[in-house]
Amino acid sequence: MAAAALASLFLVSAEASAAVPLASHRAVYDLSLNETAAGSGIGDVAGRMVLEFVGTECDGYTLNMRIVTRFLLRNGNENIADTRTTSWESGDGREFRFSTQQYVNNTITEDSRGNAERGEGGEPGKAVLEKPERKEVLLPAETVFPVEHTRRIIDKALAGELMDHSLVYDGSEDQRPMFTVTFVGEKRPAGSVELPESIGDTEGLAKLPAWPVTVSYFGSEAERSGEQTPEHELSFLLFENGIASDVTLSYSDFSLEGELRQLAIIPQPPCD
Numbered sequence: 001m002a003a004a005a006l007a008s009l010f011l012v013s014a015e016a017s018a019a020v021p022l023a024s025h026r027a028v029y030d031l032s033l034n035e036t037a038a039g040s041g042i043g044d045v046a047g048r049m050v051l052e053f054v055g056t057e058c059d060g061y062t063l064n065m066r067i068v069t070r071f072l073l074r075n076g077n078e079n080i081a082d083t084r085t086t087s088w089e090s091g092d093g094r095e096f097r098f099s100t101q102q103y104v105n106n107t108i109t110e111d112s113r114g115n116a117e118r119g120e121g122g123e124p125g126k127a128v129l130e131k132p133e134r135k136e137v138l139l140p141a142e143t144v145f146p147v148e149h150t151r152r153i154i155d156k157a158l159a160g161e162l163m164d165h166s167l168v169y170d171g172s173e174d175q176r177p178m179f180t181v182t183f184v185g186e187k188r189p190a191g192s193v194e195l196p197e198s199i200g201d202t203e204g205l206a207k208l209p210a211w212p213v214t215v216s217y218f219g220s221e222a223e224r225s226g227e228q229t230p231e232h233e234l235s236f237l238l239f240e241n242g243i244a245s246d247v248t249l250s251y252s253d254f255s256l257e258g259e260l261r262q263l264a265i266i267p268q269p270p271c272d
Contacts, residue, residue, distance in 0.1 A: 020208065022061070022151070023241035024054040024266040025201075029258035031069060031249075040253035044072040049258055053242070057091035058271040061147045069256075080105055087171065091271075093148035094118050098171035099131075114171060118143060129175055137175045143167045149180070150242055157184045157211045157238070168217075178217045178231075185212035193237065195245065201265040208240040 031047040047069030055061030064086050071079040087098040095117050102110035116127035116139060125139035144152070149168045156164045164182040188210045195202040216230035233250040236258075247258030 020241050021056070021271075022053070022147070023204075023243055024056075024268045025243055026050070026052045026262075026264045026266060027243065027260060028262035029247055030261050031067075031256045031258050034248060034250075034255040034257045036255075037253040041074050042071060042254050043074045045254065045256060046070050047256075049247075052266075054266055054268065055091075056268055056271040060088055060090045060095075062086070062088045063146070082106075087146070089145050089147045093145055093151075096127075096145040096169070096171070100172065112171065114175075116145070116169060116171070118145075127169060127171070127175060135175065139169055139177055140167060143169050143177050146170050153182055153184065153213060153215075153238065154240060154242065156182070157187070157213075158240070160187075176219065178219065180218070181216045181230075183214045185214075187211055188237075193239075193245075195260070195263075199260055200263040202263060204241075204265065205239050205243060210237050210239045212236075212246075213238045 027050070029049040031045070031049055033042070033045040036042045047067065049065070049067045051063065051065040053061065053063050065084070067081075067083045069081045071081065073079070082103040083100065084102075085098070085100045087096065089096050095115070097115045099113040100110060101108060111131055112129065113131040114127060114129040116137075117125050118139065119125040119141050122141050124141050125143055127137040127139055129135040129137070144166055146168065149166055152166060153164060156162075162184050164180075164184070166180050166182070167177045168180050169177040190209050191206050193205065193210050195205060212235070214233060214235040216233045218228065218230050229252075231252070233248075235246075235248040235250070236244040237246040238244050243263070245260040247260075249256045249258065
């Protein structure tokens with residue numbers, strides 16, 4: 001519902017360093033079809049995304065996410081996709097563990113698990129895939145993991161910067177790090193974003209600013225620097241504590257809207 005080690009791009013101001021901690025929370029989003037490309041064969045899509053994000057900077061961060069989508073095709077067929085992802089990232093952004101299972105019509109189509117670490121002193125890092133077969137992937141020195149990427153976006157937003165370039169590894173995309181371009185929109189002051197009380201624990205969000213954010217994912221740096229279409233995009237309204245609403249997931253032939261339906265803040269002990 002989601003960093004970097006390039007010092008030239010990671011500019012944290014005094015204001016940015018005062019960012020509030022990332023909130024441990026459980027969020028539920030209802031997914032619906034936004035638009036389809038001509039010839040996609042997709043008639044309708046509906047589903048739900050549930051994510052639980054828990055942790056602190058001293059203990060690391062755990063993310064459990066499940067996305068279930070029901071695709072109705074124009075030829076009358078129906079497919080149900082069920083993706084389950086679990087990951088843990090250390091508070092300093094150096095270590096990352098991940099596992100993903102994907103089912104289509106109750107048949108497993110992906111089962112992967114692995115771990116990764118960033119390099120030290122400008123040296124490359126490494127990801128080790130344990131399932132479905134052992135495989136090692138070299139990670140360029142500037143590679144970062146998802147939580148660190150989120151923190152970088154928030155830092156950029158607080159500093160009034162409008163763009164970020166990062167190389168992000170999350171254990172997906174055929175084990176490739178993805179080049180990302182993030183655009184940060186105009187700040188929405190605290191109290192200016194209205195969320196229905198029926199969603200749940202939204203009171204604290206009223207005290208925080210938020211920014212519209214779009215992250216584009218490219219398979220190579222050459223694609224990122226040109227006019228090529230990204231492999232996929234993620235747009236959302238990002239609050240300072242990392243909670244997102246108004247989500248849009250855009251793929252090559254369709255896009256989904258994700259409406260925040262439930263939100264529960266999960267209390268965490270302060271980091272020592």
